[in-house]
Amino acid sequence: MSKPLGYYTSYTPGEDLLLERVQRKYGSGFEKITKREKLVILTVLASNIGCQLEGDCRAEIFAIAKDMTSQLSLSDQAGIIESLIAQMRWGQNAEPVHHP
Structure with missing residues (x-):
């Protein structure tokens, strides 16, 4: 990863959250x-994420x-x-498939 964690997430340096601990370690x-x-x-x-989607x-x-x-x-x-990941993150997705 060429950019810091905060570039990809809502993490702001100095916050004492999981992402702060992960970055430090x-x-x-x-x-x-x-x-x-x-x-x-x-x-x-x-x-x-997949388990939470419809x-x-x-x-x-x-198979593919x-x-x-x-x-x-x-x-x-x-x-x-x-x-x-890029498609999922930036909204290039088809509608959910619902099988009868």
Whole structure:
């Protein structure tokens, strides 16, 4: 992360909150956390957000995701993650799918 945590969140330096403690312990850009640890945090946060959203997930999406893990390079997989985060964060989303 090239920018500090406050760039991506509502965190303001000097606040004694979780983000203050995280930044103090792991660095303002999570530089003291390994890639594996960053992916664990990403997985947990993504699962939490996903469980709170309405709608179902089509089976084909699970199949596509599985194909991506087996057919794309790690760099391309990381690129997909970056793309999805940007789309999710800035509102480029389809309507929820509701299956009868």
